[in-house]
Amino acid sequence: MELNLTRLRRFLSVYRNESFSPAAEDLAMTHSALTKSIQALETEIGTALFERSTRQVVATEAGHRLAAKAQELLAFSDQVREETLSHHPxxxxxxxxxxxxxxxxxxxxxxxxxxxxxxxxxxxxxxxxxxxxxxxxxxxxxxxxxxxxxxxxxxxxLKVREIIDEPYVVALRSDHPAYRHGGSMDDLLQYRWAVPGFDRLYQSAMAPDREEAFRKAGFPHYRVLNTAACLSLAADGDAITLVPRSFALGEALASGLVTMPISHAPRYAxxxxxxxxxxxxxxxxxxxxxxxxx
Structure with missing residues (x-):
């Protein structure tokens, strides 16, 4: 089945307006031409998309499902057109x-x-x-x-290429007890952690004993969407954060934090x-x- 993109755009206009008349006005076409276009789309798909009455037009279950997918399809179509016509990648x-x-x-x-x-x-x-x-x-x-x-x-x-592999270091305040005592990752799990992007798939890829240790410790206490927020939690609060060694040389030190290596920690890969x-x-x-x- 090949879907006509013009009919999809017209369908979305009717769907949003919940009426043929304002949709036809928005599309600069007659009511009858729009009605025929929607009927052709319903024939093309093989199911009714709207329940029609004298007062309103209500989408069927199939119409609701199509509306969600049609917006994605049309957006992708616009992207393809833009990239085809563009002279620049x-x-x-x-x-x-x-x-x-x-x-x-x-x-x-x-x-x-x-x-x-x-x-x-x-x-x-x-x-x-x-x-x-x-x-x-x-x-x-x-x-x-x-x-x-x-x-x-x-x-x-999927084609997968590992392009970075370096150690993590801990970034924390110089007066944090963890900095005085040091220790392995297991020792440091007793403190509060702030980590960017600690997602479910990452956690599931850990060795079972590692995942269990992290779970019992409630790791991480703060999971936020960027490293800068984690550094702020470490600089202004009592959190510890984990940053790649190359990143620590600039951003962590600029935040007034100290860094230290950590044994048995995952690598930044x-x-x-x-x-x-x-x-x-x-x-x-x-x-x-x-x-x-x-």
Whole structure:
């Protein structure tokens, strides 16, 4: 079944207006022409989309379902048209909060120098939702912690490249008791933690004994969407946060925090995820190479 996009746009106008007359006026077409267009769409799909009465037009269950999907389809259609007509590459990316706050910004600066015409849109969202969008080809690549990536669905359709692997360090106030006593990750679980982007898939990829220790400790006490907020909780409160070593050299010290290495801690490993059959994009290759150098 091939859906006519023009009819879908007309259907959405009727759906939003709950009436044919104002929808026809919005679309600059006659009431009868709009009615025939909706009837053709119903024939095309094979089910009624509206319950019609003399006073109002009410969507059927099928109409409600189509409205939700039609908006996504039309938005994607507009994206395809824009990218087809554009002379410049437009990278659409989804990344974890710690990637956006950490290595992505300097990598984008490097991309700007090597590919000055490239446009980039970066979003963050739960990784399983991001994977659905990648499989729908609504975005070009995902960047998440490698432990999260290991638990993504549909791995057979995904090309995974680990591009960053470095130690985490603890960032905390110099007067925090943990700084005086030090210790392993297990020792530090007794304190309050603030962590960016500690998602369900990351947690499920842990070894069972590790996951149990984190669960019993209530780790993390604060799970927020960016590293800057975690650093503020550490600087102005009693929280400890975990940051990549390269990030700690600048941002953590700028916040007035001290850092210390930690034994038995997970590593900051980031993977780039694309579709196995995706066409090559020079701008994306350049960005991934820049991330790998950061």
């Amino acid at each position: 437009h990278l659409r990316l989804i990344a974890g909060p710690a990637v956006i706050d950490g290595p992505l910004a300097p990598a984008l600066v490097a991309l700007q120098r090597s590919q000055p015409e490239a446009r980039v849109t970066v979003e963050t969202m739960p990784p399983d939702v991001a994977t659905v969008r990648l499989l729908r080809r609504e975005v070009h690549a995902l960047f998440y912690h490698s432990m999260t990536v290991a638990s993504l669905p549909s791995r057979g359709q 980031v993977s780039a995820v694309t579709l196995t059959d995706a066409p090559r994009m020079i701008a994306l290759d350049a960005l991934i190479a820049a991330l790998a150098r950061e």
